[in-house]
Amino acid sequence: MQAGPNDFPPYDWVFFPALGVAFWCFISFVIGIQSGWFSLSRRFRAQADPYGQTRSAGPFFYTVYMRFWLHYSSVIRITAAADALYLSVLFPFRIGHPPLCIPWREIKIGSAKFLWMRYVVLTLGNEERIPMRISERMARNLGIGESQIGAAS
Numbered sequence: 001m002q003a004g005p006n007d008f009p010p011y012d013w014v015f016f017p018a019l020g021v022a023f024w025c026f027i028s029f030v031i032g033i034q035s036g037w038f039s040l041s042r043r044f045r046a047q048a049d050p051y052g053q054t055r056s057a058g059p060f061f062y063t064v065y066m067r068f069w070l071h072y073s074s075v076i077r078i079t080a081a082a083d084a085l086y087l088s089v090l091f092p093f094r095i096g097h098p099p100l101c102i103p104w105r106e107i108k109i110g111s112a113k114f115l116w117m118r119y120v121v122l123t124l125g126n127e128e129r130i131p132m133r134i135s136e137r138m139a140r141n142l143g144i145g146e147s148q149i150g151a152a153s
Helices: 012-035 037-044 136-142 146-152
Strands: 055-057 063-065 071-073 076-080 084-089 100-103 107-114 117-124 130-135
Touching: 012 037, 037 100, 037 130, 055 136, 076 136, 117 136, 130 136
Parallel strands: none
Antiparallel strands: 055 076, 063 071, 063 130, 076 084, 084 100, 107 117, 117 130
16 A cells, blocks of 8 residues: 555654654743743752641632743642742643742732732842732732732832
C-alpha cells in the first residue's frame, strides 16, 4: 500500500507532540522571565512548606497580575503564613515558575484602581520590586486587610 498525501509518516506521531511540549515549556519559561517570577526565584525560592497558621487563596477563580500586567488566571496558589507569603503555580505551568517564599519584610502593600476595578498591590522584593496585583476579595481571604494597606502606604 502506498502512502497518500494525507498520511503522516510514523515518526510524525512522536515529533508533533514533542514539539508541542517543547513550545509549551518555552512559553512558560518566557512568561516567568517577563512577569518577574524568575527574578524573584533567585532569592526567594521556597525551601520548605508553610508552617503554623496559614490562609490560602487560589488557584481557581482568581486572577493575579504581575509585572507588565501579565496575568495568571486560575493557576497561582497564594498562602499567607506568619513568616512569609508563599506562591506556587499549578504543575503544568511550573517551568520557569518555581515555588516562592517571600518574607513579609520584603513585601510592600498598597492599593490601586484600574478602570472600575480596585486591587491590592503587593510589591515583592526590596531589590526586585515586582508588582503583584490581586483582587480585594483575594486579599481578604489571605488576611491582608485595610489596616495593613493603610499602614504600608
